[in-house]
Amino acid sequence: MWQRDGGQLFKKNFFFSFCVKRAVLRCLFVHFLLHSSYQLFVINPSFLCFRPALLREQHYQYLKKGLRHLSDAYECLDASRPWLCFWILHSLELLEEPIPTAVASDVCQFLARCQSPTGGFAGGPGQHAHLAPTYAAVNALCIIGTEEAYNVINREKLLDFLWSVKQPDGSFVMHVGGEVDVRSAYCAASVASLTNILTPKLFEDTTNWILSCQNWEGGLSGVPGLEAHGGYTFCGTAALVILGKEHMLDLKALLRWVVSRQMRFEGGFQGRCNKLVDGCYSFWQAGLLPLLHRALFKEGESELSRQRWMFEQQALQEYILLCCQNPAGGLLDKPGKSRDFYHTCYCLSGLSIAQHFGNMDLHHEMILGKEENRLAPTHPVYNICPEKVSQALQHFHRLVIPVFLDSNY
Amino acid sequence: MFFFYTVVLPPVLLDSTVNVKHLFIVLIGCILKVQPPKPLAKDRKEWADLEPVPQDDGPNPVVKIAYSEKFSDVYDYFRALLKNDERSDRAFALTAEAIELNAANYTVWHYRRVLLQALSKDLREEMRYITAIIEEQPKNYQVWHHRRMVVEWLNDPSEELEFIADILSQDAKNYHAWQHRQWVIQEYKLWDNELKFVENLLEDDVRNNSAWNQRHFVISHTTGFSDPAIVEREIQYCLSQIRKAPHNESAWNYLKGMLQDRGLSSPPGLLERVLELKETHCSPYLLAFLFDCYEDALENSNQKENVGEEERKDILRKALEICDLLANEKDTIRKEYWLFLGRSLENKSGSRGPSDKPPEPSDPASGQQEMS
Numbered sequence: 001m002w003q004r005d006g007g008q009l010f011k012k013n014f015f016f017s018f019c020v021k022r023a024v025l026r027c028l029f030v031h032f033l034l035h036s037s038y039q040l041f042v043i044n045p046s047f048l049c050f051r052p053a054l055l056r057e058q059h060y061q062y063l064k065k066g067l068r069h070l071s072d073a074y075e076c077l078d079a080s081r082p083w084l085c086f087w088i089l090h091s092l093e094l095l096e097e098p099i100p101t102a103v104a105s106d107v108c109q110f111l112a113r114c115q116s117p118t119g120g121f122a123g124g125p126g127q128h129a130h131l132a133p134t135y136a137a138v139n140a141l142c143i144i145g146t147e148e149a150y151n152v153i154n155r156e157k158l159l160d161f162l163w164s165v166k167q168p169d170g171s172f173v174m175h176v177g178g179e180v181d182v183r184s185a186y187c188a189a190s191v192a193s194l195t196n197i198l199t200p201k202l203f204e205d206t207t208n209w210i211l212s213c214q215n216w217e218g219g220l221s222g223v224p225g226l227e228a229h230g231g232y233t234f235c236g237t238a239a240l241v242i243l244g245k246e247h248m249l250d251l252k253a254l255l256r257w258v259v260s261r262q263m264r265f266e267g268g269f270q271g272r273c274n275k276l277v278d279g280c281y282s283f284w285q286a287g288l289l290p291l292l293h294r295a296l297f298k299e300g301e302s303e304l305s306r307q308r309w310m311f312e313q314q315a316l317q318e319y320i321l322l323c324c325q326n327p328a329g330g331l332l333d334k335p336g337k338s339r340d341f342y343h344t345c346y347c348l349s350g351l352s353i354a355q356h357f358g359n360m361d362l363h364h365e366m367i368l369g370k371e372e373n374r375l376a377p378t379h380p381v382y383n384i385c386p387e388k389v390s391q392a393l394q395h396f397h398r399l400v401i402p403v404f405l406d407s408n409y
Numbered sequence: 410m411f412f413f414y415t416v417v418l419p420p421v422l423l424d425s426t427v428n429v430k431h432l433f434i435v436l437i438g439c440i441l442k443v444q445p446p447k448p449l450a451k452d453r454k455e456w457a458d459l460e461p462v463p464q465d466d467g468p469n470p471v472v473k474i475a476y477s478e479k480f481s482d483v484y485d486y487f488r489a490l491l492k493n494d495e496r497s498d499r500a501f502a503l504t505a506e507a508i509e510l511n512a513a514n515y516t517v518w519h520y521r522r523v524l525l526q527a528l529s530k531d532l533r534e535e536m537r538y539i540t541a542i543i544e545e546q547p548k549n550y551q552v553w554h555h556r557r558m559v560v561e562w563l564n565d566p567s568e569e570l571e572f573i574a575d576i577l578s579q580d581a582k583n584y585h586a587w588q589h590r591q592w593v594i595q596e597y598k599l600w601d602n603e604l605k606f607v608e609n610l611l612e613d614d615v616r617n618n619s620a621w622n623q624r625h626f627v628i629s630h631t632t633g634f635s636d637p638a639i640v641e642r643e644i645q646y647c648l649s650q651i652r653k654a655p656h657n658e659s660a661w662n663y664l665k666g667m668l669q670d671r672g673l674s675s676p677p678g679l680l681e682r683v684l685e686l687k688e689t690h691c692s693p694y695l696l697a698f699l700f701d702c703y704e705d706a707l708e709n710s711n712q713k714e715n716v717g718e719e720e721r722k723d724i725l726r727k728a729l730e731i732c733d734l735l736a737n738e739k740d741t742i743r744k745e746y747w748l749f750l751g752r753s754l755e756n757k758s759g760s761r762g763p764s765d766k767p768p769e770p771s772d773p774a775s776g777q778q779e780m781s
Contacts, residue, residue, distance in 0.1 A: 084472040216666030227622040303752035
């Protein structure tokens, strides 16, 4: 286990045997519980060397190929192609693999074709605009971060689109004629803040609507009344952070709920109480801890750690590296499941969160296994690299906020 | 099978050269749905007048999906219909084909709804259609939203509770199903039998957190949790479920969630009952609940003058003991959290001296900077 802070490297030998036993037990436990024993042979053999390896090269090849070509198994994601761009580009940026200029430009041109004439981005060329691919497209373009990328976004039309999906009660539908849930508020807040089209009026009553999604469990649900769920909790909390209103949540109850979602045996996170572990919650759930850390700090909490998030970072890294990697590249939900780009993105994002504590000024790393396992840090609100966030904000904040022309405004 | 009995079987029976072996082969074929493939739209006469629109991915596509011939064919014609805003029966039929190929295409669903209204289609039949689609693909957002629209148009929720119950019988935690159920119940005021429904589900699986959530939903929207008799009934219910399954986090969360607004120390004798349970049915959840009771007692003691300094110190000591126990032994995966809670509680109550303070792992030189 390597720990680095302030440039010094410490190797803690005595952790090895402890880590090994727990790591081996963890993987065996998951396999035993879920699958017949022959599946054990699929385990990443590096764990036997007691220093689990991130299969960088394999993941890179899987991602590189997917960015260009996908099999017909991906027909079911034909209405989510900007997502595929984001999942793959973000995974590559976490792996610190450069995006060739030509590829970046091709992505820009493709996403431009996904942009709707009425504003926002759709799941594919010719489809209707939808907040989820809009979020993904804007994030993907910010990862690319070139002038060409930023210029793809029609900000005036984007603002029109956001107004077109805004509801009187403060919520947003995902698309015109579509369903409401808290994801939409996050998608809207994310793109509006990054591209500098955010006005208080656009998010009037949104704060109260999101707050009404916090339930008796302490987490947030998709719509008021439902069960607390990791994905929705992340979306609601991150949206409130963007709006500067995260302090209005019952932070203590939320903290208790999310830390309780880490599985004591598997080390990964479950999405809801009494459900199974899933690699993607490595980001949706663990990603809440940095948000809460900062929120509590802003509320004057003096007893926060200066080195660690309030979840077991090592255990999460073990779960991801030992149980969530496909030997041929790509990451997954849990042993026995197939790889996909969504899980690749969110397992890697969660791994990054587990490796990096702090922010620009205060940074403490905990890399499980080889130093080569280190990923780039990710921004816990937007889930793209922090430099890309700053760069985008810098670019768009030089531009004027468009005025929404509507008789009601 | 309907196809077999009405279309395949009669001519086969009339053919004297056929024997039982042949019938058997045909029967198996029908079970396996071996049928001649439906011709592509481009080869069908009824589409001859329409020019298909290929997808515009540009000259250097990214995330290019290797669509099957069937998929490209259907969507090329769908794009043509959309471009012309054609409102016809053939368009309506094509939306079903497009949905079958990708039920997550929300543009197709939207168009289908436009057609349902423009062509005044039979909504009862649409209900049958959407029922079948949801049974096949119950974890898709679009299908449930579509069902909700049809129910709203018909203003008829009469099939909903039974349908959702059937979906839940296959996956008792399907989030979309529960969302639809809560919408139906709230919109059409169908509260009457829901608590019973929840209790049956909890009989099947006391760890079903979705059912516990539904319990909270029903009670908070009907009797509420203010009535002490209701609260007592719920406490009894929780404790009896806990006795049956002590390591069921849902039951403990429900107990806390129900009481937290009014204070965990408010129901008389609850702390004592929990301390009793600790002997025989202990769990990290029980210990956490005890911690919460003590923390709540400390918070409330600030307002009450009859709680002496000694008593406060004692409660604080017990609370911190539990924190240490959980952090170091009973719930070590949450060690960082329990240590934080202990430090935070101490700090708020300000009683332990600096020499007793459990040390944080030593900070690096740079560690004194504040997080910005």
